[in-house]
Amino acid sequence: MKRWTGAGVGRWLAVVVLVVFAGFPIYWMLNTALTTGDERFVGQSLWPKLSRLGNLFEVFDSGVPLLRWLGNSAVIAVGTTFFSLALAVLAGYGLSRYRHFAGRGLVAFALFATQMLPEALLIVPLYALFVSLGLMNGLLGLVLANTAFAMPVAVWIIKSAVDGIPYEVEEAARVDGAPRFAIFAQVTLPLVTPSIAAAAVITFFDGWNEFLFASTFIRSTEKWPASKGLSSFIGEYITPLSTVFSASLVFTVPAIIFFLLVQRRIISGLTAGSVKG
Amino acid sequence: MSTMVKVRRRIPPYLFVGAAAVYLAIFTATPLLRGVWLSFTDTKLLNPDGGTFVGADNYRNLLTEDRFLSSVVTTLLYTTLTVVGALVLGTAAAFAINERFRGRAVARAVLTMPWAAPSIAVVLVYTWIFNVEDGVANRSLAALGIGQQGWLLDPDRGLLAVTLVSVWKVFPFIMLVVLAALQSVPSELRESGRIDGAARLTIVREIVLPHIAPTLRVAALLMTIWSIRRFEIIFLLTGGGPVDSTNTLVINVYREAFQNSELGRAAAIGMLGLCLSLVVTVVYFVVDGRSARKEAS
């Protein structure tokens, strides 16, 4: 049995405090989703009524068009993922394997620079662009706008993954007579699938969570994604909080699960990729 | 090498990178350039194509307005507080869960959750937590005998609340980055330090910190430029209020464009915000280059 050292107790305390700090709001979402209005009025218990866990699913019959919202979010997210990955897989590979070509620095800088572009600044020119392209009030417009911001991140993740694949494997394929694109598709891509999956998760939830474009470019409520739909509850006191937070949970849980699965690769892609260029 | 072969070999990178470059040109670069143009006009939201060129008027006006300057101060304050808060908390969390202990995987998962949670859901739950009458924050304070706080209503509390939520949301990113760096500290280094009889804190200061410093710098840069452009959390929590206390540049852009219909002014504010990010980035690369040179020599 290990002796309790001062440092050990200190770390244990720190972990408990941090876990409570980080976990409480998520926990509170669940707790509130399981309460009734009266309970909240007299003071919400710290302990959830776990017996009511089944009530979470009543949110689908509560009159809130949650399924439609989630469906729209899913369409946007899938579209964003598809466009982002199609572009990012090619570009990430190209930036990793070709170090000297005219314009490389410019592309690399542009990809990094999108990290500092405020969406709010681009929204007006994009608005004008979408009006002239007839993309207003449609999910395709959101997909295209989201891709502009999600794709660069995916490029960095994939580029840093390809950086980690020894070049010799590609040389071997070249000697074996594989054409350039077959080397990319049959040799290198299969080796970076875990990172492509990570990039897919991050772009998917970029589309899933996005709010600003959705609330500016979408007029009709039946095309709202869940982010916009949920935001309509802020400052509104008609929908019961249990319904609001059941909906929030349904919206949040998939994101948390997928991020936990792939966070390691996202981290290495973001930090290694974004600065080393 | 024959010219034909030379030309043929130069094509592939463009085939790979070209599509993404074109996409960025259409959906990022062109709108950005248009934004630059807008910032020199007096365009209104209701007539987005009818603006006239006004030179640097927007910029000149902005730089003399107290409201704008205080928005800059708010941005700097918010960014500094968020970055410092996230760095301190994230690094502490990383050190806390770096070594093995029972329940570490669970702790790590819980500590990662804020980063993964969608901003909208975060804002919803924090508005409820910060609710003046029934929110758990004030109820807890009441139990301690402290009176009600207008977390999102009191101009003295607004920035604090917004920063708190932001730090909560982003510190896991720092934690994961630092954790990854910590795990790459060669164990021989720590061991040789231990054999040399160095105290725990000395090992951390002399061996571990220098090893993770470059990663921390990158994370701090990303965190800074992300904070300067952060929109959703602030906009949905306070909308820039109470009384402009959380009116950062990006919020300012949105309000100017969609509440005051001043697209030209909005674009000018956005450009100035972008310049701020650029300055930070340039400073980072200068500092980074200098320390890299120091390490090399």
Place this chain on the structure above:
Amino acid sequence: MPALTFSGLSKSYGDTRVIEEFTAEIPDREFLVLLGPSGCGKSTMLRMIAGLVDITSGDLLFDGKRVNDLEPKERNVAFVFQSYALYPHKTVRANIAFPLLMSRFRWWQHIPVLGWFARRRAMRDPAISNRIAEIAETMELTPYLDRRPRTLSGGQRQRVALARALVREPAVYLLDEPLSNLDAKLRAQMRTEITALYRRVGVSFVYVTHDQVEAMTMGTRVILLQDGVVQQHGTPEEIYDRPANTFVARFIGSPAMNLFPVTVTGQRIVLADGQGLPAVPASVPDDTRVSLGVRAERIAVSRDGPGLAARVVVVERLGGESVVGLRLGAGIQDDANAPAELRDLFYAKVPGRVDLEVDDACRVQVNLTGCSWFDATTGRRLEPAARIEEVSAA
């Protein structure tokens, strides 16, 4: 089956020259070894032959045909990498089949699903499956065909890499330090296997290594490189017996050739510590400082008797033979202030066992038959070398 012609071949990266102009003619079916210390440019040279790296200037000819601009596949070469570079996500079978599938590749196979079906079909084609079975049999890989490289041992991976090279029946085999990741015993075994393979397939091999033992045992021709400059080109025997300069002399042989700084005066060769050897090569002018190169096996050591006075510093007993490291002169010179040439050890290789111990005083006889002379400043070989028959030092 090509003869290789290098004509003024050179390679630069930006302003850095990694291969200086190199010209040589290698007949067909040679086992050419590119030998040199790490970073000498030998791998770059091999990659130029393969077509993986562009040639900066000069020409490379296969059978008189210029191949500078040809892609690797058009040169009909096979390459075995130091890291083996197996395709980690493919089975051993698919690894070996890959070159065959690629030789049947048509443009429409780029289309994702179509290409996948086409490759599956091709794998069932008896021409391909029989060929794989045959190669797997000769390389003793049959039991592992459906495993992935990760699950194989180093030696087995090496065999897969060779099998993948073998399957296409290329005109030239290019091997880049293929044995350096194996342990000593396996390395010796694979050395024999590769030599046997070379004899069986009867085509040209180009083999890169930093290990002079591999060069001596496997090569029919050796090119020795340093800093991108070819130091010597010849058969292993030529390089061993008549090194072109002191670098080659030191690089080849284990232990390396002994280099004595000497001064030639009158009829004597005077060593650094003043002791002398009674012979002078006709071509070396009087009163010049030269380096005398003598192989370790030409040096005899005895406890007493005639010869130079020396002291034992190291004794390595290898069983069948012994290597004795010596320092000239009778005194024990661990003095850090002593001139470098007195502190340098020289080695004697003696058959059987020696009864000498460290710090023993002893006598050394130097057999000057086949010795080499080098210019003391340039290090270049002095030709014609001494023609001194049967002279032993006294």
